[in-house]
Amino acid sequence: MQAPDLLPIEEQLFALSMESIRLFAEAHQDESFYGFGIDCNAEMGIFLLCFNSEAAFAGTAREYVDRFNYDAARLAQLKTNFGDWKYQGFNQDQPHWDAGWGAFQEAIEAYLTDDAMEVEPANLYIERLMRCACRVLVRIERSGILERTRMDPGFTTLVMDHDQDHQEATVRLNTVRAES
Template sequence: MKSPDFDKVSKLLYELSEMCINKFSEAHPDKTFYAFSFDLNVEYGNVLLCANTEQAFQEVSSSYIERYNYGEAELRSLKRNFGDWKYQGFNLEFPEWNEAWGSVEREIEQYVFSDNIEDEEVDTFVNEFICMCTKVLLSLEANGAFNSLRKESNFYVDIMDHNENEEEAGERLSRLRAEFNA
């Protein structure tokens, strides 16, 4: 079975992400964001666009300190835990995203879970897909796609798959950012 066409998928991801970011910023003109991320679950083709504010982070962190006795290390990790962000998966609010990206998700899922594909091929595909998404994220950043958002002075972009740890994700983002800027 043939893997999805990364050129086509990356172009679509860029266009849909840019559209969603613009619509999201119009809906939240009074919010100031500290970060934007792609929250991935590659095996299913899921790409969630996420954003968070310091105020939302403080609310969640206060709750976690009280309920789970979180310390400084856990709070640092929590700040990058996209699942706890107030605006996780905001792209799913837009029908244009769901209509266009749904076919990509189905194609990826069929490929990854095909009986005719070896685990090594799946691993290679997953790594290549994450790198492709990272390059799209860096292109969005370089082309000013986040300019419509109100941003903290230390605003950053991030990306992580559900099956990887923060260190792996951070190293890949740093490496691809260096290549992108070279």
């Protein structure tokens, strides 16, 4: 099976993300956000757009302290854990996303989960796909669309694959930024 071409994947991911962010910004004009991220399950071709606010994080932090005895260090990690963000995967609720992304997701998933796929080529493709998602984020940042939302001072962005370490994701994104 041939690997899905990354150029059309990047172009479609960028176009759909821009529309999703535009729609989100229109619906959330009264909120302020500390971060935006792309939460990925690259092997399955899933890319979830995420925003979070300090108010939402404060509620999550209280819950985790009460229920799980989180300390300051674990709360700092929680702040960048897209899975706990209030608006994790908001793009999945928008009709244009499934219509525009479904075929790409299916092609990526079919390629990476093919029984004949070997580990090394799969890992190489996943890394290339993650770099593609980072280029999309850099393009989003440069487009100015994020400014349609109210951004807190110190607003941050990141692209992370599932079960990926924050530092590894930051290094990848910074490398892609330097190349762009």
